Amino acid sequence: MRKLIEFKNVTKEYQIGEVNIQALAGVDFSISEGEFVVVLGASGAGKSTILNILGGMDTASSGQVFVGDQEITGFSEKKLTAYRAEKIGFVFQFYNLIPNLNALENVEFATEVCKNPLDPKDILDQVGLQDRIKNFPSQLSGGEQQRVAIARAVAKNPLLLLCDEPTGALDYVTGKSVLKLLQDLNQETKKCVVLVTHNSAIAPMADKIIKVKSGRIESITLNHEKQSVEGIEW
Numbered sequence: 001m002r003k004l005i006e007f008k009n010v011t012k013e014y015q016i017g018e019v020n021i022q023a024l025a026g027v028d029f030s031i032s033e034g035e036f037v038v039v040l041g042a043s044g045a046g047k048s049t050i051l052n053i054l055g056g057m058d059t060a061s062s063g064q065v066f067v068g069d070q071e072i073t074g075f076s077e078k079k080l081t082a083y084r085a086e087k088i089g090f091v092f093q094f095y096n097l098i099p100n101l102n103a104l105e106n107v108e109f110a111t112e113v114c115k116n117p118l119d120p121k122d123i124l125d126q127v128g129l130q131d132r133i134k135n136f137p138s139q140l141s142g143g144e145q146q147r148v149a150i151a152r153a154v155a156k157n158p159l160l161l162l163c164d165e166p167t168g169a170l171d172y173v174t175g176k177s178v179l180k181l182l183q184d185l186n187q188e189t190k191k192c193v194v195l196v197t198h199n200s201a202i203a204p205m206a207d208k209i210i211k212v213k214s215g216r217i218e219s220i221t222l223n224h225e226k227q228s229v230e231g232i233e234w
């Protein structure tokens with residue numbers, strides 16, 4: 001499969017007063033089109049930093065990041081904003097829905113700035129919320145709100161779906177159903193999904209597992225016998 005993402009010797013340093021924090025100390029990896037990738041590591045390992053640089057929410061201190069045929073590390077602020085808006089769908093641990101918009105409006109709002117959005121209603125159908133589209137976030141459970149957040153990300157028709165601990169605030173069963181939804185969407189749409197988690201038990205659902213430790217890549221494993229989420233217990 002064609003290479004979609006490449007990190008080449010990427011570093012990230014944060015300067016807090018006199019203190020210099022090395023969040024990434026030279027990271028190299030690549031991701032192919034359509035892959036479901038799990039980025040694993042302990043707290044503070046650098047997982048979110050990788051995801052934020054990939055999503056154009058943060059910038060590398062040095063090194064190169066390629067997405068498709070573009071080097072995003074060379075982007076101006078304006079190009080990076082367009083990249084985030086058009087190419088990236090984000091799903092976070094806390095759903096970040098707009099409280100005074102209902103489920104459908106939350107998805108519609110996100111698609112307004114996109115070039116080729118999918119139909120918000122169709123996507124809410126696909127995530128199983130066809131009967132709840134008029135509900136406000138406060139009227140939905142955590143799992144349902146996360147489904148709206150996933151619908152919002154997917155409806156943008158992004159190149160990449162980036163998920164940072166998407167089940168972190170959910171109970172076991174609900175978390176599993178959200179992972180199943182992400183796995184199904186990856187299989188159906190062939191969109192690349194990069195999911196950050198500290199939960200190593202979910203690694204078997206991925207095509208590729210990237211382990212991060214202290215700002216470095218510890219290992220990259222290709223999983224040829226990917227498992228369905230239903231078959232994984234933790």
Ligand SMILES: Nc1ncnc2c1ncn2[C@@H]1O[C@H](COP(=O)(O)OP(=O)(O)OP(=O)(O)O)[C@@H](O)[C@H]1O
Pocket residue numbers: 014015016021022023041042043044045046047048049050198
């Ligand atoms: N904006 C920031 N300013 C200063 N330091 C930061 C910032 N963001 C991250 N860091 C530091 O960089 C390191 C990597 O953080 P990162 O959030 O990428 O880790 P993580 O693996 O995602 O951890 P967690 O699972 O706890 O979210 C940590 O030491 C963190 O404190």
